[in-house]
Amino acid sequence: MDKPYVLGLDLGGTNSVLGIVDARGHVIARTSIKTQQYTDINDYVEALYTEAIKIIEPVGGMDVIRGLGAGAPDGNYYTGNIEFAPNLPWKGIVPFAQLLSEKFGVPCTVTNDANAAAMGEMMYGAARGMKNFIMITLGTGVGSGIIIDGKMVYGHDGFAGELGHTKIDHTENARLCGCGQRGCIEAYASATGVARTAREILAKTTKKTVLRDLNPEEITSYDVFKAAEQGDEVAKEIFDYTGNLLGQKLADFVAFSAPEAIVMFGGLTKAGHWIMDPVVKALNDNVMPIWKNKVKVMFSDLKEADAAVLGASALAWE
């Protein structure tokens, strides 16, 4: 194979990580730039190329690179554009694939970040060999990538798999989500959702808890995890509440595509069994009898730093 490598780009709100990936899924070199530093997309592409070429030259230059795959918030597989991404410095519609392709001189494919993580999981992670699974990313937001019959679901317009914005609470008092809707699962199972749950539970309970020593606006699922590990009852209550809602919502997803497994990824998974147990219980309490205790629920086994780079790079082999 005269072009043995692909590039995978994980474009995050803070960092953009680019890796050189070989056919066995090894990230043989990586570099990164600060996404927010470039308010002009052309400057971003230029800076990315400048850094990229420093790690590409030592392995043989662009001649050994088959293509580039990018995972980006609000990246659209069909158009190659990044469209109206609220957390990126570039407004409106950015022809991202086209700009990268012109600069790097290789074919470039774009998808959204959660889809990229799902691709990585299917090719190199916990879902290897599975043809039907759903990846849920529990980070700043709640994202998802849906694989059916071995293929990523993009839908009619390329925006399929926005499961973070399905509703767990249909009442008027449901939490407001960043998308403008109320009751989205993202408002409960994301980092900010968990912090909000912590604040709500702390405000209601008189129980002693180490979580009172923290800034309630900044409580992370890892803080809550550490507290739970020490036997903190309030910490456990936070995970039970979060996991119960998430598991109920996963039951809806099972009714949709009957996946073999649901793979969870991102910050909240650091809570281990404290989050897994209530998720699994609520899922099985809320699925139809045919699915009870049949759907695997697992954590990603890819390093968080690698999953999106690997998944994005997978697009470049196609």
Next chain:
Amino acid sequence: MDKPYVLGLDLGGTNSVLGIVDARGHVIARTSIKTQQYTDINDYVEALYTEAIKIIEPVGGMDVIRGLGAGAPDGNYYTGNIEFAPNLPWKGIVPFAQLLSEKFGVPCTVTNDANAAAMGEMMYGAARGMKNFIMITLGTGVGSGIIIDGKMVYGHDGFAGELGHTKIDHTENARLCGCGQRGCIEAYASATGVARTAREILAKTTKKTVLRDLNPEEITSYDVFKAAEQGDEVAKEIFDYTGNLLGQKLADFVAFSAPEAIVMFGGLTKAGHWIMDPVVKALNDNVMPIWKNKVKVMFSDLKEADAAVLGASALAWE
């Protein structure tokens, strides 16, 4: 083409309708038997064959039949079985495709009834030419068939697309569904769900309404439609309530697979704009901005009697 026809079987809880279908999607002949009359599946297959052959002989006998497709409640595409169907006389797992194939001497494929309707809609109905749509059947229950990239979604186990059992109410007081869960949309948007809503609203309101003259257990969406057409405020309220819940749930489905359209089919659709308007409003009020006013919502344009037969027959061309 020496085998110009296929057979399509719509196995319903009451009637089993079998049609001979040509390549253009015309049902050139049909016959039916009473499903509940045969408590032994072998008697059912025998009786079906006996009736079928009466309409098959005149067009050239089994030699001109390429195959048989069947849509049945709880029919599984992968296994060809009907599995634990609560509304059919045969208990446990019935190897339906195998029994039919042996009797008729042609390949036989089985799917569930809502999937068959979706296939019919894609090949011959409102969704002709669409590669991404969701069919919602609003009848005794609420069923669904999901098409992604031009293919029916069966999932890991063949049971995908049970959207009637996704939840619209996550509270403890949510309605009990026939599946044993609480809060499923089937408990609200099915025939029995509409009758239940009618009873609840009638119990609460003092408004004059023609619906009080009916047996509340037997109120159908068509009764409510007739009342709404006469300007009955309570009838309108019933459709607004039902449509609002259904539309909210459709918004979840859009976030999953980003379909081009949602096609509604079955008894409730007879209510026309009285149900369509609140569904469309609630859908657009509950989707992310990228999908507002973008997803088509339509009624099936197949005759109800033909959709399942046509859809089931489509399987036999594969």
